[in-house]
Amino acid sequence: MLRGVPYGTVEGGRPLELDLWLPASAARPAPVVLFAHGGGWRRGRRDDMGVHTRRWTPTPFERIAAAGFAVAAADYRLSGEAAFPAQLDDLRTALHWLGVRAAQLGIAAERTLAWGESAGGHLAALLALTHRDPPLAGAVVWYAPADLTTARPPFDPAEPATPEGLLLSAAPATSPARARAASPLHQVHADAPPFLLVHGEQDRLVSVSHSRDLAAALRKAGAPAELRTVPGADHGWHGLGDAGVAEIFAASLEFAATTLRI
Template sequence: MTPGELLALIAAPHPDVAPLPPAAGRAAGVRVLRGVPYGVVEGGRPLELDLWLPGPEAQLPAPLVLFAHGGAWRRGRRDDMGVHTRPWEPGPFERLAAAGSAVACVDYRLSGEATFPAPLDDLRAALRWLGLRADELGIDPLRTVAWGESAGGHLASLLALTHTEPPLAGAVIWYGPADLETARPPFDPASTATPEALLLGAAPATVPGLAADASPVRQAHADAPPFLIVHGEDDVMVPCGHGEDLAAALRAAGAPVELRTVPGANHGWIGLGEEGVEEIFTASLEFARKVG
């Protein structure tokens, strides 16, 4: 047996054909499958996602929410929708599944592993895998809504604006960066030390073409799916102007968009009471269900 034959024999099954892990049952018949491999990157870690599937009373195939986590493209966990939602029981993804939507919480390569467009490519790979296994999972990939917070909101915006096979049904964007070209304190496009520079692999001002490709405001077009953009007016990390400018670009292109700016809310909804966060989550869930 040659080394190549031996490697083929002992290697883990490719995610396209690998058996799904066992599902854990939750309330209302919701099932969760954790750590499902969806992609293989040569020389890198396997890419995984968590799947939340609705209970037996749900209408199948179920619409899909693809969730991208935050963390400045540098850190973060796929099962984290932000500091306010961490103590919720049931958690936000279980709530989405209980309402009838499947949810895929997706890993993507962080900026310490690979630079843009790698994380966006990973979300595309997740969509491809979910489409391939759709019948087995009971999901409808033609009714996919991208939902992201912070850096994940940036990636969800780009995915919704640029993915065409198939096009997405909508996007829910919580306080996501939308412009990697314009100086907005604390962001300086000439600096090599910002999260944006680490994402691109260079100061954005020195790679203008790449910075434009990575800026959702530059990708708005008339055929974009419906967007819900929610942004805190007191955000000191990603100023509210990002959400406002993305909404303006979508409107100018003739695309459907709802913009909600939240008084008193900082990044991650810090400064907002629990009732306010619950209201934002409920409105986002209802939007996802309406367009998905």
């Protein structure tokens, strides 16, 4: 495992870093999972997949690597430092860094799946829908905002002090073009890669309607999308026991393995 590897720099020379887990052995270059953390675009750690996985041994990232993937968990600029699309640009830079070093690392960067939770799921979805050189192979999106243009309680697009407003540095309703650009729902196209969307039915922070509507839009466009709604689950899988969270993780890992042909 390589920790704190600089993959880019931002204004002022501050490095952006990623952690990289490589499979112990591989007969061919390993496909890649690029992970984006949650935290409302305002906080969070690159190596955190959510409160329910923090005490896992092995860690979720070690488990993904043990399944034959390379896993890159990347920092991105938070909304207190830079407005959208800086966060997406940073993840694109991480993809480029991985691609340039693919032979050295023994990875197949052209077979990359984006995986994220909450705000990181939003970025993973956007990356999968908009990155074209090369296109991503798929996306695993946990309980993420998909639409920054429409009121979905508790989100109000007229309010500048929401996490979404802070991300855009403006109330989404006052910056409709940027809100659409930051909304996976409005970036859907027929050539989108396969998506797995997983969302708690009792999510009080990000309405499950985000994932339902994104899945419906992908299917309408002719793109493959699998939607799993989880009864009894609030945001961050609160309300679920350990077994329920482990089942969601296993299903997500199976989707990644099928999509990336492991």
